[in-house]
Amino acid sequence: MAARLAPKELDEFAGQEEILGPGKLLRRAIEADNLKSAVFFGPPGCGKTALARYIASRANAKTFDLNAVMAGVADLKKIIEYSRGLGAGLARNQRVLLVLDEIHHFNRTQQDVLLPSVEKGEIILVGMTTENPFFYINQALLSRFIVVEFKPLKPAHLSAIFDRALTHPEGLANLKPEVTPGAKKYLIENSSGDARRLLNALELGVVTTKPGKGGTRVIDEAVARESIQRRSLRYDRSSDEHYDHISAFIKSMRGSDPDAAVYWLAKMLEAGEDPRFVARRILICASEDVGNANPMALVTALSAFKASEVLGMPEARIILAQAAIYVACSPKSNASYMAVNAAQAEVKSGVERAVPMHLRDGSKDGEALGHGKGYKYPHDFENHYVRQEYMPDPRVFYEPTDQGFEIEIGKRLKRLRGEQ
Template structure:
């Protein structure tokens, strides 16, 4: 079985009857100049343009490429364009369904094609991160001998998911999420181009904005939704895709939300305040609004990390690691799966015991600094590792806490100006109750008793 025969047949059918292919396939760029977005990869003289021979001297550098980026940013498209620009066979495999057997079959077919009729092969391997180390190892001979031009796509960090020998032999290109302007240009082209809808319907601004929101930076999702909505409009003999038709088609109500306006901040504020108020249902409502509006998941994750320290702190010491882990996961997987991670973190933070003691503590300490309450560092705490420090009295008389029973040395640590200040006032909520007991014992050992009336020894 020669995969190139089926690829050629599919391309022939598309040329004879373009309507037989999905809109996303019909609108696939044929040259690098037609590619939407990724301008940082498409500059004159860029590695990608040299790869397709636009530098004037034929392909240069590594003959294999790893494309890293979120779904729908054009990884398959770039692989297809490279094959067309270099006049090579295009064979596509998915690491989800293919194994070593299929890879070897393609490589053997590529060797026969090169030797038989001089046709080189582009092997596009989607989701390479799903291949095991042994499966990735099977690609190395073909890459080293240039039997194929390997273009591998991944949504995960290739430094963690791709073996080093393969990574070192490949050109790594990072794709960025498509902007609304990128997608808007793509939609306009699909509406008017003969390969697309050929002007059969129009897309009013209100419907266009909703389509951009539900696309979430994914070109494939945008074109799929546009095609379905256009079909629905034409079946009703309508000349434009109304917001109602679009909503009915994609089964999603338009969210009244302006990512660049007041509601962007209002909804984000409501999310955090609902978490602070422990109303998990309200928090999930606002999270859903932000997701459905196409909010950047990284923005949501950043707000959750802030909330973990601002509103929970040591009442639940696991809150911040949970939020940080969510942010890392979001950066790796992107939407739509990132919605699950954000929900996980939002629920955990909303139901966690609350404390703003860490917030109040650093605010009080910074306020005293602004008032000029600083003063010199006590001499016994200063650096004593340089010649002449002892003559200056630096580090002299310092008591090493590990040499003292209990590990707490009763000596002055703060400058004189703030030696009686107690900035941290732990609550008795959740795990912070334990910290409250600890800080009381430590301050007593240090000879710094708590001033309950808030005078003298308080922040």
């Protein structure tokens, strides 16, 4: 049904106003039949294929359809030869349009075959992929594309598509469906912004429901639940989604939002992410973003890492959630992170310092070379502290914040430095 209801005009597209709205670059290029090679990327069911088919239907071009999963170099060479006039059938001023689905499956060799023809304009290539093209398409080919990102459809867009399917002659109108508000709401909420998934579930529910009085087929929430599959999670450990989710998880902990942190954690684990990968990120955040504002955060994160290794899933999810929530709710400081960065910068390009004689190891050559001579053992002095040189040309790297336990650390350092 998704194919039957594909838009015949640009104004019929639901969503994607950022790229197809009036006056937008892509829309102007399509309307002028002047589209150059492009790659459409975004989640399933958001209109990439429908737009490519629409472009092919109205372009003055000989169109070839390929799926990168099944196509090889030989298929590409045939199309390229055709575009160079070695084949018959091209009308005057007619171009060659290659609509290539799942373009991210092409390896580097296959992409290199396309490059000269795309560069010379011998073929117009419209590639489609659910993956981020910056991860899968080589830079030389990508630089010849208009890169267009499609977004998941919003509930309002899905609602319009849903209503059109019920009333359109090419849809389900002849089957006299009657969908309850609860069923519609359930299907839209569980379609994950995917119009194809929504339409398939709706069609399945309608055609498998026996007609009642007057031939009407009533689709209630129970039928809707049976018709749509368990919500699929868009997450691949080798894709852009992997990095986007872990980034959201870390930034939620850093931003002190335990609810968001535990949501992204749950989504990653539900999609099959390695709990050790998640645990390592909690460890990093506990030190980089909490630090000495709450030193127990690092202890908790390390305990969670070890416990999750011992327990495994599904119990590890509880341990990781506890640690992520603890880190998210802790006072924040990146003072230690900033201190080591500043110290490393000083080591690389600042003043080069040698270890002072009194700090050197004197266990073997103390008497002969004077290493360790004059060192003052702090525990021999009042308050276990004594002033002495620990670094030539001293410089401050660690500056405690006014958060959590670092307040006390700051007070102590000020006393030791004689600032109060």
